Amino acid sequence: MAVALVGLPGAGKSAVGRRLAQRLEVPFIDSDHVIEERIGCSIRDYFEREGEASFRDLEQAVIAELAAAPHGIVATGGGAVLREANRVALRAGFHVIYLRSAPEDLFRRLRHDVKRPLLQVADPLGRLRELYDARDPLYRETAHDVVETGRPTVATLVNIIVMQLELAGIASPPPGGDLPD
């Protein structure tokens, strides 16, 4: 099974992805963590030191590697869809799910966050709205499915995604299913 999650910062790619992988008993890979292991510092520090373009080059290399041997659940960075090469590689290698959230919901989740470099601005909600307008079409272009994340809890989202994957034949239902004997 190879599933990639895309969506804005705070959409739940890491939180939902980790729980989904546990539930399906497959590996979980967070592309931001792969990058941080390689650079040996936080993405926020790397952005400040080397700039966004350099980060995007690293991100593209990591996405290409993951898509060359797709497996498990991959949480992508929020900006992974900005480059066409990443969109093509993700869609070709993975079943891609867009975790869609309104900027207002994301702002509620991330208002105390200090780790996301793009949100360390005077008006993070305004920034989230700009990111949403610019990226929503790119997430939709990349994804095979869209899941709304505004109200459901992480646990409910995992259930919804497992059900969709089972219906699409991507995940197998447990032996015996959930029918009564």
Ligand SMILES: Nc1ncnc2c1ncn2[C@@H]1O[C@H](COP(=O)(O)OP(=O)(O)OP(=O)(O)O)[C@@H](O)[C@H]1O
């Ligand atoms: N459906 C949800 N309901 C409530 N809280 C959530 C939900 N999804 C995520 N969260 C919380 O919001 C915060 C951000 O989630 P997470 O780190 O998974 O986002 P992300 O999509 O991986 O963001 P990034 O692109 O920046 O890595 C976390 O504290 C997470 O627990």
Ligand SMILES: O=C(O)C1=C[C@@H](O)[C@@H](O)[C@H](O)C1
């Ligand atoms: O939305 C973005 O552009 C980013 C999201 C994070 O996942 C990191 O990949 C990085 O902070 C950039």
Ligand SMILES: [Mg+2]
């Ligand atoms: Mg994440």
